[in-house]
Amino acid sequence: MATMNGITMEDRAKRLMEQADVLGSFTETPGQVTRAYLTPEHRLAHDQLAVWMQQAGLETWQDSVGNQWGRKVSLNPTQPTLILGSHSDTVRNAGKYDGNLGVIMAIEALAALSEQEFPFHIDVVAFADEEGTRFNTTLIGSSGVAGCFNPAWLDVKDADGISMAEAMRTFGLDPEQAGRDARRAEETLAYLEAHIEQGPVLEAEDLAVGVVTGIAGAKRFECGVKGMAGHAGTVPVNLRNDALCGTAEMITYIEKFAADKGIVATVGKCEVLPGAVNVIPGETRFTIDIRSLSQDTLEACTTQLLALLNKIADKRGLKFSSQNIYQAAAVPCHESLQQKWASVVETVTQTKPRFLPSGAGHDALAMATMTDVGMLFIRCEKGISHNPREQVTPSDVAVGLHCFIEMLKSFV
Numbered sequence: 001m002a003t004m005n006g007i008t009m010e011d012r013a014k015r016l017m018e019q020a021d022v023l024g025s026f027t028e029t030p031g032q033v034t035r036a037y038l039t040p041e042h043r044l045a046h047d048q049l050a051v052w053m054q055q056a057g058l059e060t061w062q063d064s065v066g067n068q069w070g071r072k073v074s075l076n077p078t079q080p081t082l083i084l085g086s087h088s089d090t091v092r093n094a095g096k097y098d099g100n101l102g103v104i105m106a107i108e109a110l111a112a113l114s115e116q117e118f119p120f121h122i123d124v125v126a127f128a129d130e131e132g133t134r135f136n137t138t139l140i141g142s143s144g145v146a147g148c149f150n151p152a153w154l155d156v157k158d159a160d161g162i163s164m165a166e167a168m169r170t171f172g173l174d175p176e177q178a179g180r181d182a183r184r185a186e187e188t189l190a191y192l193e194a195h196i197e198q199g200p201v202l203e204a205e206d207l208a209v210g211v212v213t214g215i216a217g218a219k220r221f222e223c224g225v226k227g228m229a230g231h232a233g234t235v236p237v238n239l240r241n242d243a244l245c246g247t248a249e250m251i252t253y254i255e256k257f258a259a260d261k262g263i264v265a266t267v268g269k270c271e272v273l274p275g276a277v278n279v280i281p282g283e284t285r286f287t288i289d290i291r292s293l294s295q296d297t298l299e300a301c302t303t304q305l306l307a308l309l310n311k312i313a314d315k316r317g318l319k320f321s322s323q324n325i326y327q328a329a330a331v332p333c334h335e336s337l338q339q340k341w342a343s344v345v346e347t348v349t350q351t352k353p354r355f356l357p358s359g360a361g362h363d364a365l366a367m368a369t370m371t372d373v374g375m376l377f378i379r380c381e382k383g384i385s386h387n388p389r390e391q392v393t394p395s396d397v398a399v400g401l402h403c404f405i406e407m408l409k410s411f412v
C-alpha cells in the first residue's frame with residue numbers, strides 16, 4: 001500500500017470511514033441519517049467539515065448559499081482554480097456515504113498532498129443541497145456555484161411553510177446575495193467528484209472503482225390509452241377494444257425496445273379504468289421514464305418509441321396519447337478528464353479501467369454548465385443507496401483515495 005506523508009492509504013481510508021460515521025451522527029432523526037438544507041444539522045456537519053479542512057491545511061469559508069469551502073492555497077497560482085467536491089446533505093433515512101464520502105475523500109487527498117506545491121489553488125466544496133430533501137428543489141448548492149441559482153427558488157416553501165429565503169436568514173445567510181459569488185468559467189480549471197456508484201455494475205465485475213462517462217439525460221411521459229369499456233361476459237374477445245391488453249403489449253414492447261437500443265426505459269405506474277372485475281378495461285394511464293447517456297439517442301429513441309406505441313394502439317382500435325412531464329439533458333464527462341481518471345485507475349489498480357455512465361443525477365450536472373467535469377465511482381454493496389444499508393469497504397475507499405491523489409498529481 002502506498003504511503004503519503006508517513007501515513008498509509010489504509011490508515012487514511014480508516015479515518016474516512018470514521019469521519020463518515022461522525023457526519024452520520026448529525027441527523028434530524030435519531031437512529032437514522034437525515035440532514036436537510038439550512039437546518040441545525042447542516043450547520044453542525046459543515047462546522048465539523050471546516051475543522052477537518054483546517055487540519056488538512058486548508059483556508060475555510062462559507063459561501064452565499066451555505067456551501068462549505070476549503071482551499072489549498074497556491075503560493076504562485078498561474079492557472080485557474082481546480083474544484084473538488086460533492087454534497088453533504090442527505091435524503092430522509094439515508095446512508096452515510098452518498099455525497100459525504102466524496103467530500104471527505106477530497107479533503108483527505110489534499111491532506112496527503114499538503115507538502116506538494118501546485119500552480120493553482122485547489123478548492124474543496126461541500127454542497128449544502130443536492131438531494132432537494134427540504135424544498136424539493138435539487139442541486140441548490142452546486143447551482144449557486146455554477147451561476148444557475150434561480151431567485152424564484154427563494155419563495156419555495158418547505159413542508160412547514162417556511163420559505164427558502166426565511167430559512168436562509170435563520171441560518172445566517174442573506175437571500176439577496178444567494179448565488180452572487182458564483183464562480184466563472186475562466187477562473188475554473190475543472191470540477192472533479194468521487195461518488196459511490198449507486199448501482200450494481202462495479203460489484204458484478206469485481207472492481208473497486210470506475211470512470212464515469214457522463215450523467216444520463218431523462219424524459220418522462222404521462223401516457224393514456226382509450227378503448228371501449230364493456231361487459232366482460234357478452235363481448236367476444238375479437239370484438240373488443242381492451243385498453244389494458246393494448247397497454248400490456250406496449251409495456252412489453254417498451255422493455256424490448258430499451259434492450260435493443262441499449263437505453264433504459266421504465267413503466268413505473270399504471271392505472272386501469274374503470275377497474276372492475278367484470279368490466280373490459282376502457283382506459284389506462286401509465287408513465288414512461290426513458291434515459292440515455294447520449295442526448296441524440298434519447299431524442300431519437302423517444303420519437304421512435306412514441307410512434308411505435310401509436311401503431312400498437314391503431315392496430316387494436318385504441319387511442320394513444322402522451323404528455324412530456326419532465327426532461328433533463330444528458331451531460332457527458334469531459335473526454336480528457338475521463339482519460340486522466342482511466343490512466344490513474346489503471347496505475348493504481350493494475351486492471352483495465354471500467355467506463356460506466358451514471359443513471360443518477362449529481363452536482364456535476366450543475367457544475368458542467370460552468371466548467372469541465374470528471375467523476376470517479378466507488379463500488380457500493382449491492383448497488384444500494386438512499387438507504388441505511390448503503391455500504392462501502394475500507395479497501396475500496398483506500399483505492400478511491402489513492403486514485404484521487406494520483407489524479408490531482410497528474411495536473412502538475
Ligand SMILES: [Zn+2]
Nearest residue numbers: 087098099130
Ligand atoms: Zn449523491
